[in-house]
Amino acid sequence: MSLNIVILAAGKGTRMKSDLPKVLQPLAGQPLLHHVVMLAKTLNPTRILVVYGHGGDQVQRAMANEKLEWVEQARQQGTGQAVQCALPQLPAQGKTLILYGDVPLTQSNSLEALVNAAQETGFALMTVTLDQPAGYGRIVREQGKVVRIVEHKDASAEERALHEVNTGILCVDNALLHKYLPHLTNHNVQGEYYLTDLVAMAYADGIAIATRQPAAVWEVEGVNDKLQLATLERVWQMEQARRLMLGGLTLSDPARFDLRGSLQHGVDCSIDVNVVMEGEVVLGKGVRIGAGCHLRDVRIGDHSEIRPLSMLESAQVAENCVVGPYARLRPGAELDDHVHVGNFVEIKNTRLGQGSKANHLSYIGDATVGTGVNLGAGTITCNYDGINKFQTLIGDGAFIGSNNSLVAPVSIGKAATTGAGSVITKDVPDDQLAIARARQQTVPGWKRPKRQD
Ligand code: UD1
Ligand code: CA
Numbered sequence: 001m002s003l004n005i006v007i008l009a010a011g012k013g014t015r016m017k018s019d020l021p022k023v024l025q026p027l028a029g030q031p032l033l034h035h036v037v038m039l040a041k042t043l044n045p046t047r048i049l050v051v052y053g054h055g056g057d058q059v060q061r062a063m064a065n066e067k068l069e070w071v072e073q074a075r076q077q078g079t080g081q082a083v084q085c086a087l088p089q090l091p092a093q094g095k096t097l098i099l100y101g102d103v104p105l106t107q108s109n110s111l112e113a114l115v116n117a118a119q120e121t122g123f124a125l126m127t128v129t130l131d132q133p134a135g136y137g138r139i140v141r142e143q144g145k146v147v148r149i150v151e152h153k154d155a156s157a158e159e160r161a162l163h164e165v166n167t168g169i170l171c172v173d174n175a176l177l178h179k180y181l182p183h184l185t186n187h188n189v190q191g192e193y194y195l196t197d198l199v200a201m202a203y204a205d206g207i208a209i210a211t212r213q214p215a216a217v218w219e220v221e222g223v224n225d226k227l228q229l230a231t232l233e234r235v236w237q238m239e240q241a242r243r244l245m246l247g248g249l250t251l252s253d254p255a256r257f258d259l260r261g262s263l264q265h266g267v268d269c270s271i272d273v274n275v276v277m278e279g280e281v282v283l284g285k286g287v288r289i290g291a292g293c294h295l296r297d298v299r300i301g302d303h304s305e306i307r308p309l310s311m312l313e314s315a316q317v318a319e320n321c322v323v324g325p326y327a328r329l330r331p332g333a334e335l336d337d338h339v340h341v342g343n344f345v346e347i348k349n350t351r352l353g354q355g356s357k358a359n360h361l362s363y364i365g366d367a368t369v370g371t372g373v374n375l376g377a378g379t380i381t382c383n384y385d386g387i388n389k390f391q392t393l394i395g396d397g398a399f400i401g402s403n404n405s406l407v408a409p410v411s412i413g414k415a416a417t418t419g420a421g422s423v424i425t426k427d428v429p430d431d432q433l434a435i436a437r438a439r440q441q442t443v444p445g446w447k448r449p450k451r452q453d
Contacts, residue, residue: 029260
């Protein structure tokens, strides 16, 4: 049986007080709508329709990589009308699952249970029981059977005392949507076309309405303002941390770890406090990440250590390396095994061969560095003439003295040495010493200037 998913995302999101449409506000580094689309895809639907209203262009651009169909709801006259807009795209057969662009954290297994329930009865609602149900539509039952949903604003005092509420998520046979949606009216306190009115229509037709509850309430919580956004962010971060810790990862403090993307790790990895990870991060075995590090799209090999306050982006670190504290690996940095990169060292688009070291105060860009090379404190590759970038090649076993400028394009031979303070503008042959600085001299008779009155 084919499954269609309709994501309602036409609301304006006024309470966000932002130029960014609500469904594009980020949670764990991705737009709210992205989370919902990823969730939808786990159910292998035949199509995903997004009902949009405000900020349509911006939303469609942000989601351009996803295979989605877009349906405009020009004026927002209720959830029922929103689904009506998608109705022409829904086949006569099959089922439709309704999700919301601002409810980002529903879990796949909760939805699977709902879809399976709809398979049996043709109509399944996701409900949740809340201590404080104010504001939500209430599930009205008679002899245990769901007979209708009454919106909070339309509810009597007796109905408002009900604690089982509508999450808004439901799965219905397309045949029923085609049958009932055209008959919705807006005769209610809000003057809206309520999707929830379908429940009473189905009940009147003798259809049993199944209900399912999510494993956790946060799965069905929506985001309307920045406070709710931050609250759900923390919920999700703690959930991710929980899963990682149960998978064997050591987190010094799960409340001070932020993952905005994916993390894979081997055994015995540990992450100190205030670490932020983005994109795809892959750690080998026994990797240690120090406090305050920021990692985006990096791979780190077994037993390497990233010391505190380092930033790594689109970089690869092999095994048994030491990076930081205060190191910066920029895109294209590749460290082979046993490489050391120390404080205030920036590496960009450069491969450092096995066992090489750049321990202090350096910029190494657009370079290929062999094995066992020592880059002295303050080594700078002058890779840029203001217009073009040039390569620096440094052979195996070379020793670059402190405070050298290597003016690219230039190559330093194997086991070559450069004197401290050199400005190297010409290639240095293998095994040789090059010194490129003024010879020290003592100036005879020189006197310090005197103050002029
Ligand atoms: C809705 C439900 C209520 C449920 C609650 C859960 C109805 C009538 N009521 O109420 O039973 O307890 O959600 O949060 O369905 N939207 C559109 N187009 C519209 C109207 C809404 O796309 O014309 C979207 C909104 O962007 C939002 C969602 O639908 O994501 C829910 O709309 P909202 O107005 O917040 O519904 P509630 O009044 O909260
Ligand atoms: Ca709502």
